[in-house]
Amino acid sequence: MLNYLLIEILSERNQIEMALRFQSFHLAILVISLISLEFIWAIPGGWEPIKDPSKRQEVVDIGKFAIEEHNKKAKTELKFQDVIKGEFQVVEGFNYRLIISASSTSNLDIAHKYQAIVWVNDPLSKDRTLVSFKNLN
Numbered sequence: 001m002l003n004y005l006l007i008e009i010l011s012e013r014n015q016i017e018m019a020l021r022f023q024s025f026h027l028a029i030l031v032i033s034l035i036s037l038e039f040i041w042a043i044p045g046g047w048e049p050i051k052d053p054s055k056r057q058e059v060v061d062i063g064k065f066a067i068e069e070h071n072k073k074a075k076t077e078l079k080f081q082d083v084i085k086g087e088f089q090v091v092e093g094f095n096y097r098l099i100i101s102a103s104s105t106s107n108l109d110i111a112h113k114y115q116a117i118v119w120v121n122d123p124l125s126k127d128r129t130l131v132s133f134k135n136l137n
Helices: 002-042 057-074
Strands: 078-091 093-104 107-120 128-135
Touching: 057 078, 057 093, 057 107, 057 128, 078 107
Parallel strands: none
Antiparallel strands: 078 093, 093 107, 107 128
């Protein structure tokens, strides 16, 4: 009888341990999932495409601004041609990442592609900052 009770107790103990392991496993999965979601939500706004950027005057103006600012800083003479592609990101203000076509004033026939990132504090004002500018060719 004592052996039978001991076997019953050990069996119940094993079942309890297995249940606890199962619950611990699911709890760990839940915690990892929540941490992952929190990480995703903590990332600032992603980049959103701008539809037909060359047809939107405010985007073209930002592209022209990027070329003008780059010309001042790098002492170059690029001539704005077009905004080929654009994306924006909502931050404290707006970031615009534009692919711009521009040519050298010494050779207007050859256009090069440039990527410019411009931060705009308020779209209604001219408060803009050229964050980066690089040649993509």
